[in-house]
Amino acid sequence: MTRLLCTLLFCLLAWQASAQDFTASVDRSRLKLGESLDLTLESTDATEFGKPDLTPLDELFDVLGTRQVNRLTTLDGQARASTRWIVTLRPRHSGYVVVPPLRLGDSQSQPVSLHVVESASQSADEQMAPVFIDASLDHETVYVQAQSVLTLRIYHSVSLYDDSSLTPLEIADARVESLGDPRTYEQDIGGVRHGVIELRYAIFPQKSGQLTIPSQVFSATLADRSSRNGYTPFGPRPGKVTRVRSPEIPLTVKAKPADYPADAPWLPARALSLAEAWSPEPGKIKVGDSLTRSLMLKADGLSSAQLPPLPATDVEGLRRYPDQPQLTNESSERGVIGSREEREALVASKAGTLELPAVDLVWWNTHEDRLEHSSLPARTLTVAADPALSVDQPVETRPRSSSTDEVLLWPWQLSTVLLALTTLLGFGLWWHARSQPAVQRSAQVGPSPRTLLDDLKRACLANDSQATRQALDAWARQQPETLADMAARFAPLSEAMDGLNGALYSEAGQHWQGKQLWQAIGELPPAEKTQENGGEASGLPPLYPR
16 A cells, blocks of 8 residues: 555656646737737757647647747756747637647646637728727726726738837826737738737826826838839838827726725725745744844735835834835736835844734725725744853952052042043034034036026936936936935925836836926925024935035
8 A cells, every 4th residue: 555655646746747847838818719829838858859749729729830949048057958839829719718738748738728708899991901909998997096907909911010109108197007018919800810919008097087098199111012113221111101099098087985094005906915924934032033024015906116115023122124125016917916025134132022013904905896904913922031142240259448449549530530521622522513514515516507407308308218317316416405305295206206217227218208207397396494503403414415
């Protein structure tokens, strides 16, 4: 019996290993009937030289093409070879379709589920047009600051040159984020094969009421294959320039529900999870030991910039050393998934029982349309004393004579007088330095504030994120307050700077629009003048001293 169980366990482990050597994935799991998708089969077994058996696909799919890609990568000094087969498929039926397991030698891939929906019928004029565009929203009604996904599809039945362009999506009173790179695939419409360019945007309305998604204009040059003159690389391209416009779409934005707690941050999400991790696990620890606690907040339907800071571990007996929060965004079939991770090192400073309070977060479930809580339970830490840190102090048992005390008394009196004199001297120097300016003003050498403001305006209106950042820093150095202070007291400037920073440090920088930042600079209210002798002085010097 034992031998049989060992054999079954060995077979199970061997099957799992073979499944990891041969995997299957798709570029998207939701599509319309008539559209195509790419199935990627990857093998990391260097000893397998065959090809996967695609026969099980013929029952549910039309195999439009197959291409093979060989890759060689180096990881930790070791070379790894892999082979990919990219199979273009078109489902034959609507509904939930499963890509069956495929075999490659002794390995077998896992099944992949697809959702194929019926495609909306296009008008006869659109089907006859060589290029037409379609736009749709996943939700026609959303809450304020909640996500709505806009899908834009450009259909073309003729070849296009690579000079195509699409006007940027700009919506007043809404934040727009691009969901990854454009997708390209094919779709059969009325017996005619069309190429499809699909773009997706996440829209976060900032004000309740009626919002209109504006139309976008797509421009491209149709390739003219019948031209007798042929294509010349330095001359005009033969073909016709076409422009198509997407329809405008209304979006109803609902206000925050009345039963939502007023003191809680507004978090409308499809799903939200809160988790924690410890390194090492908090068992019985000693004074001086260090623990690392990680709190992870993940929201489906919110960007990482919308996630609030998590409560700090403020417990007597624990010294806290926090790290900078890690903010990440990833795109999914349903839109943006934002994550926020906060790490902190906790050092026990005294022995005893320490109670860590529970962490509770209120959010609104947009899928179920109800109020929900995500929480972490309270935790108890037991801290033991460390004998290595306790030092026994020697006890003086020999009594001293009164004559000796009198003889050794004068050195203490002299040191006390010297300490008092140095204290008075230091206080006098401090009082004198207090009346002096911290930074000597120097004559301004460089461009005037008006010139810097004009440079900032030109950079913003030119949508140049790099030049805008340089001009913004130069302008802020001549202001009476720092750029961080201006952003802290004026919310539109803070949002515009967040958009600029996102454009500088992300792949979506080429779509940045500087109109919002320039408008925020123009609407910036003047700073309140502080009294020279009254008020409390800031504990830190300014970030950009004049």
